[in-house]
Amino acid sequence: MRTVRGDRPGIAAQAFYYVFLTIGAFISVFPFYWMFVIATNERGAASHIPPVITISDQFIANFERALDKTEFWTSLGNSLFVSIMVTASVLFFCSLAGYAFAKYEFKFKHFLFFFVLATLFVPQQLSVLPTYVIMAKLQWIDSYKALIVPAMVNAFGIFWMRQYISSAVHAELLEAGRIDGAGHLRIFGTIVVPIITPAIATLGIFTFMNTWNDFFWPLVVLKDRSHYTVQIALQQLFTTRDGLDYGMIMSATFMATLPLLIVFLAFSRWFIAGLTSGAVKS
Amino acid sequence: MPQTAQPAARLVPRTKPSWLTERRRSSLTAYLFISPFFVLFAIFGLYPILFTIYLSFYKWDALGPMTYVGMQNYQFVTEDPIFWTSFANTLIISVMGTIPQLILALLIAVFLNSSITRFKKTFRVLYFMPNITSIVAVTLVFSAIFSNNGMGNWVMDLFGLDPVAWNSGWWGVKLAVASMIMWRWTGYNVIIYLSGLQSIPTDLYEAARIDGASRFQQLIRITLPLLKPFIVFTVLMSTIGSLQLFTEPYVFLGQTGTSSTREEGLTMVIYLYTEAFGNNFFGTAAATAVLLLLFTIVFSMFNMWASRKMGGDADGGAV
Numbered sequence: 001m002r003t004v005r006g007d008r009p010g011i012a013a014q015a016f017y018y019v020f021l022t023i024g025a026f027i028s029v030f031p032f033y034w035m036f037v038i039a040t041n042e043r044g045a046a047s048h049i050p051p052v053i054t055i056s057d058q059f060i061a062n063f064e065r066a067l068d069k070t071e072f073w074t075s076l077g078n079s080l081f082v083s084i085m086v087t088a089s090v091l092f093f094c095s096l097a098g099y100a101f102a103k104y105e106f107k108f109k110h111f112l113f114f115f116v117l118a119t120l121f122v123p124q125q126l127s128v129l130p131t132y133v134i135m136a137k138l139q140w141i142d143s144y145k146a147l148i149v150p151a152m153v154n155a156f157g158i159f160w161m162r163q164y165i166s167s168a169v170h171a172e173l174l175e176a177g178r179i180d181g182a183g184h185l186r187i188f189g190t191i192v193v194p195i196i197t198p199a200i201a202t203l204g205i206f207t208f209m210n211t212w213n214d215f216f217w218p219l220v221v222l223k224d225r226s227h228y229t230v231q232i233a234l235q236q237l238f239t240t241r242d243g244l245d246y247g248m249i250m251s252a253t254f255m256a257t258l259p260l261l262i263v264f265l266a267f268s269r270w271f272i273a274g275l276t277s278g279a280v281k282s
Numbered sequence: 283m284p285q286t287a288q289p290a291a292r293l294v295p296r297t298k299p300s301w302l303t304e305r306r307r308s309s310l311t312a313y314l315f316i317s318p319f320f321v322l323f324a325i326f327g328l329y330p331i332l333f334t335i336y337l338s339f340y341k342w343d344a345l346g347p348m349t350y351v352g353m354q355n356y357q358f359v360t361e362d363p364i365f366w367t368s369f370a371n372t373l374i375i376s377v378m379g380t381i382p383q384l385i386l387a388l389l390i391a392v393f394l395n396s397s398i399t400r401f402k403k404t405f406r407v408l409y410f411m412p413n414i415t416s417i418v419a420v421t422l423v424f425s426a427i428f429s430n431n432g433m434g435n436w437v438m439d440l441f442g443l444d445p446v447a448w449n450s451g452w453w454g455v456k457l458a459v460a461s462m463i464m465w466r467w468t469g470y471n472v473i474i475y476l477s478g479l480q481s482i483p484t485d486l487y488e489a490a491r492i493d494g495a496s497r498f499q500q501l502i503r504i505t506l507p508l509l510k511p512f513i514v515f516t517v518l519m520s521t522i523g524s525l526q527l528f529t530e531p532y533v534f535l536g537q538t539g540t541s542s543t544r545e546e547g548l549t550m551v552i553y554l555y556t557e558a559f560g561n562n563f564f565g566t567a568a569a570t571a572v573l574l575l576l577f578t579i580v581f582s583m584f585n586m587w588a589s590r591k592m593g594g595d596a597d598g599g600a601v
Contacts, residue, residue, distance in 0.1 A: 025408040047431035096315040104312035127330030150326040213416035
């Protein structure tokens, strides 16, 4: 589109670009395909030489063995519940905080915002032990509260919302709302939220995805099988000692990945747009 | 309230206590809006960090009373050869997983950004797909690929190479884990670099061509210097991320059903996790966490320093 005459690389360079990019794209996609191949073939298919690369009809049989070994649907439901709760709360609290940092004047605003950013760089593992102790004191071990409450608002979300609101929401609109006598929350709900829907969509997808994929913290706090999130359930399948049944493991992995894959392919525009604008400004 | 709204505020009569001016009201509202973050951070961020530092000077099994032991936890950890194994493993896997990855991502981004390349959107979506997969899922799929008679060794054989013991060899484990990291994160960095490339004005390249600069010279003199903020960002993020490496080796090597991870893939966070939740040594685990933070700070500062050094002539080169 922004070609300048004389800029076009030669035919050899063009061919090289395409071959390179296609091989890269193939490597990106192939494991997904192969996961499905192993999930649909009989249990030992992963160690065939030469490798099995065609889809077969054993998916149901494989997946039934997975259902015997784990409470798969329960764990899927648990993940869904935790992810939805975290996402809803992150969207609410981060957009409010981002709005305050973008459009209000108050003492120590810059210092506080800098502080929010600084917390982004603190490794999660540093606080894992005392947080575990707090959870034990609150008797939240093995409950979803331990997963949801600490994640209810996060620094990245505030940063992301602030950046978007500062550039997308104009002061005149807010002023108009004030002159009409609307209160702070009402202005936020009726004027700001409709404008920032794209940012909310992106942050929502990211938060959902990260919560769904989280492994470390659920591994630490969840004890009972019926409370496992889907990632822990998957890992448990892999730990079973009676030989590695890759057909079964891959069928469960496929089922756990499918929801995210569908969400991603349906909303890939939001994903990628969000990622880029987040990075540019940091 | 928005600062521009201040004059209008006085026109609206309200029956409020006199100290509660509109200005104060709006400040209070702002504090209220941002308070959830600070409350949660105080409880689940700041307090735990301070407590970790405090705990690192005590002996504690998470149940009984705490005993002050001074620097003994640090001494124990730094004299434990397994800790240094975990440190070396973390470092080696990070280097193997991130440096080739970032170079590859940069190349892909440059090719994708080229004016001749079509199907850009499709490529972007395909490259980004691995990043949405959970680390557990990635590890499981790659364990199937790297199983003893799996596809990994078949491919090695195709290229005439000897089979590798992916799940027990010293290099094998590291290669396998590094390849999982690469697969999941290359596309992410491609997207970041691509957005950087798109922010470079095209007339810079035109001017360079008029001056007779070759394509390679353009890459070195224009693209790389102007992409520097993005490169610094990705290097920093990858460094911090790989120091926290846990899930890939933990899941990949956990299959034997024992509680400990094979030494070939032991990382610092696995060491920490095992000390705390395997052995109930919360004191040494806390000392490990503090050391991890120190390493993170040192590596981040080194990154910043190195990028500032390298960027010495960036502005001059770009114009």
